[in-house]
Amino acid sequence: MTEVDAFSALRPRLFSIAYRMLGVRADAEDVVQDAWLRWSDPARPAVQSGEAWLVSVVTRLSIDRLRAAKVQRAHYVGEWLPEPLVGVDEHTPEDAAILASELSVALMWVLERLAPEERAAFLLRQAFEQDYGELAAVLGKSEAACRQLVHRAGERIRQDAPRFQVRRDAHRSLLERFRQAASRGDMAALRELLAEDVAIVADGGGKVASFMKVLRGGHRIANLYKAVFLRNGSKLAYRMALVNGEPGLLRYIDGQLESVQAFATDGERITAIYAMRNPDKLGAVDPLP
Numbered sequence: 001m002t003e004v005d006a007f008s009a010l011r012p013r014l015f016s017i018a019y020r021m022l023g024v025r026a027d028a029e030d031v032v033q034d035a036w037l038r039w040s041d042p043a044r045p046a047v048q049s050g051e052a053w054l055v056s057v058v059t060r061l062s063i064d065r066l067r068a069a070k071v072q073r074a075h076y077v078g079e080w081l082p083e084p085l086v087g088v089d090e091h092t093p094e095d096a097a098i099l100a101s102e103l104s105v106a107l108m109w110v111l112e113r114l115a116p117e118e119r120a121a122f123l124l125r126q127a128f129e130q131d132y133g134e135l136a137a138v139l140g141k142s143e144a145a146c147r148q149l150v151h152r153a154g155e156r157i158r159q160d161a162p163r164f165q166v167r168r169d170a171h172r173s174l175l176e177r178f179r180q181a182a183s184r185g186d187m188a189a190l191r192e193l194l195a196e197d198v199a200i201v202a203d204g205g206g207k208v209a210s211f212m213k214v215l216r217g218g219h220r221i222a223n224l225y226k227a228v229f230l231r232n233g234s235k236l237a238y239r240m241a242l243v244n245g246e247p248g249l250l251r252y253i254d255g256q257l258e259s260v261q262a263f264a265t266d267g268e269r270i271t272a273i274y275a276m277r278n279p280d281k282l283g284a285v286d287p288l289p
Contacts, residue, residue, distance in 0.1 A: 003039065003040065003050075004040075006050050007036055007039055007040075007050075007054070010050070010051055010054055011032060013051075013055075013128075014031075014032050014035060014054055014055070014058045015028055015029070015032050016103070017055065017058050017059060017062065017123065017124075017128070018031040018032055018058055018061075018062050019082075019085070019103075020103055020108070020111070020119075020123050020127065021059070021062035021063070021065075021066055021116075021119060021120060021123065022062055022065060022066055022069065023081075023082030023083060023108055023112065024069075024082070024083050025083050025085065025284060027065060027069070028062075030065075031058055031061045031062055031065060032058065034061055035054055035057045035058050035061065038057055039053075039054060039057075052134065052137070055124075055128075055130075055138065056137065056138045059120050059124065059138050059139075060138070062116075062120065063116045063117060063120055066116040066119070067116050070116070073112075076205065076206075077204070077205055077206030077212075078202070078203065078204055078205065078206065078210055078211065078212045078213075079201050079202065079203050079211075079212075079213070079214065080112060080203060080205075081105060081108070081109060081201060081203035081274055081275075081276050081281075082105060082108040082109075082112075082244075082276075082281075083276070083281040083284075084105065084243050084244060084248075084260040084262065084276050084281065084282075084285070085243070085244050085245075086241050086242065086243055086248075086250070086260055086284070086285045086286075087241065087242040103127075103244050103245060104244055104245070104246050104262065104264070105243060105244050105246075105248075105262035105274045105276075106262065106264045106272060106274060107157070108244070109201060109274060110156075110157050110160045111123075111157070113156065113160070114153050114156065114157075117139060117141075117149060118149050118152060118153040118156075119153065120138070120139065121135055121139060121146055121149035121150050121153060122149070122150055122153035122154065122157070124138065125146075125150045126150075126154075132146050132147055135150075166265055166266070166267045167267075168246075168247065170265075170267050171246065171247050171263075171265055171267075172240075172247040174193065174265055174267070174268070174269075174270065175240065175247045175248070175249065175263060175265075175270075176240065177189070177193060178190070178193045178249075178263075178270060179238045179240060179249055181193060181225075182225045182228075182229065182238055182249075183229070183236065183237070183238050184229065185225070185226045185228075185229030185230060186226075187222055187223070187226050190222035190225050190226065191218055191219060191222045193269060193270055194218040194221055194222055194269060194270050195218060195266070195269040195270060195271045196217075196218050197216060197217070197218070197271075198216065198217070198218050198221055198269070198270055198271055198272060198273070199214050199215065199216045199271075199272045199273070200214070200215045200216075200221050200224070200272070200273040200274075200275060201214050201272070201273070201274050201275070202215075202259075202275040202277055203274075203275070203276050203277060203278050203281070204277045204278055205277075205278030205280060205281070207278050207279050207280065208277050208278070208279065210275075210277050221273070228251075232253050232254075235253055235254040235255075236251070236252070236253055237251075237252040237253075237255075238250070238251055238252075239252065241260075243260055243261070243262040244262060246262065246263075247263070248260065248261055248262045248263060249261045249263075250285065257282050257285055258277065259275045259276060259277045259282075260275075260276045260281075260282060260285060261273055261274065261275045261276075262274040262276075
């Protein structure tokens with residue numbers, strides 16, 4: 001296998017690590033491209049494991065870039081959500097990579113609260129099953145320090161991450177019912193599908209009108225969806241899609257993509273909605289056919 005072939009085979013994994021760390025497609029692709037330049041450099045010393053070397057390089061590059069991004073995001077207008085990875089075909093290669101990594105928007109939102117090295121340690125351990133010796137080599141720390149990083153990150157995530165594992169068919173069925181209710185502004189049906197303490201996190205980035213903080217309450221959020229219907233009528237359309245590997249919705253107004261919406265559910269009701277509305281984060285989504 002040539003070095004080009006070896007890198008190409010690992011590229012989906014490297015992209016998944018970088019995207020998990022950064023939450024921005026272009027930034028993740030830049031990190032992977034930078035790793036390729038280092039990998040293809042004729043002056044690069046020989047390595048025993050190309051995979052270990054590339055994972056280490058991508059992780060370190062991602063940590064450096066995330067540290068810089070944290071400074072910028074501290075001044076972000078409102079809530080920050082990751083750029084969504086959207087697919088309508090569950091069998092495309094990119095979607096398969098996302099599904100394999102089980103990377104929900106809900107988890108990404110929680111990961112954003114971790115320090116860069118905590119985030120890297122948790123992801124490599126929990127998502128990619130790296131052992132602590134490998135973590136120590138990647139992060140340049142002792143195994144004991146890596147264990148502490150993973151433990152501390154896990155504690156924070158358990159406090160805030162969704163607590164339910166829901167079958168994909170149940171998630172999709174619930175979301176289809178919600179799509180239909182939202183499409184006709186059916187307040188009673190919307191209210192029935194939303195948990196009493198449901199939360200909505202909206203990211204407008206200061207580019208479009210959006211909530212500055214997390215909004216809670218089933219009746220309140222049902223009213224929001226009804227108001228969108230009353231304001232737009234026949235101009236409103238919802239489309240089912242995969243959002244970071246899970247069933248989600250694309251909302252179009254007058255043929256233009258207005259938001260990408262991801263959902264957390266307990267299997268019976270929707271417990272959280274994550275609405276990406278910042279137009280800078282929607283450019284990669286295909287237009288309504």
